[in-house]
Amino acid sequence: MTPASPTSLLQLERQGAIAILRLNDAKRLNPLSTPLQQELLAALQTLASDTSVRCLVLTGEGRGFCVGADLSGMQAPEGQSLGAHTGHVMRTQSNPVIELLQSMPFPVLTSVNGPSAGAGVGLALAGDICVAAESAYFVLTFMPRLGIVPDLGITWWLERLLGRARAMGMALLGERLSAADAKHMGLIWDCVPDAQLAEHTLALAARLAALPKHAALELRAAYAHAAKQDLPAQLAYEAQRQQDLIDRPEFSEGVAAFLEKREPRF
Known part of the structure; x- marks a missing residue:
């Protein structure tokens, strides 16, 4: 097993053919700040060309998976509106992360170890298989709290996985969807006790790593x-x-x- 190599906001660990990426801003429940997105995009690009990797696990450090956008850090350059700047960041960083996760040459397993909010839901759903701890939940605060639409592919995933009625209810009401309910509705693959999540994730990752490469x-x-x-x-x-x-x-x-x-x- 290769020990985790920490950067400021991302940890990479190797266990044989399994690569584990951990969002590493635990004190703030791993918001998708611009620096974190830059590190994540670079790490995914490197892993995509690593022929020794057979499965990728994406999870969060600490008690949260990802609470979405870093609202406290949103700031536009002088002479540009915040909306224009955000659109640019999404097109050059956020969206490529999701597209890369869905084009990796090996299975991607997202392991939701705690709250997944806002854009964090899109990150969780971008994996081929998503598992979650029983204490985890999914919540969309975009429209009810901020007056904006869900992003990072959430509108694409939710209607296909849940149907229009549940997708609209989740987006309009902003209510928490427990991991157990997410499994029952077909949003995620599995929900396990918190203490078993790490072991369960690695066991699934080992099975995925043993599949044919294609x-x-x-x-x-x-x-x-x-x-x-x-x-x-x-x-x-x-x-x-x-x-x-x-x-x-x-x-x-x-x-x-x-x-x-x-x-x-x-």
């Missing part, structure tokens, strides 16, 4: 294609992907492992 990219692409196609078009897509993937060595290994009654080694 697993995350192929499955993201398949679901993205399905969201825009009718059934006959998706059936045709699936047939083509099977045609291509069955000729890869991973399929041969999977068949051999099945016949030999052992776990596949990808």
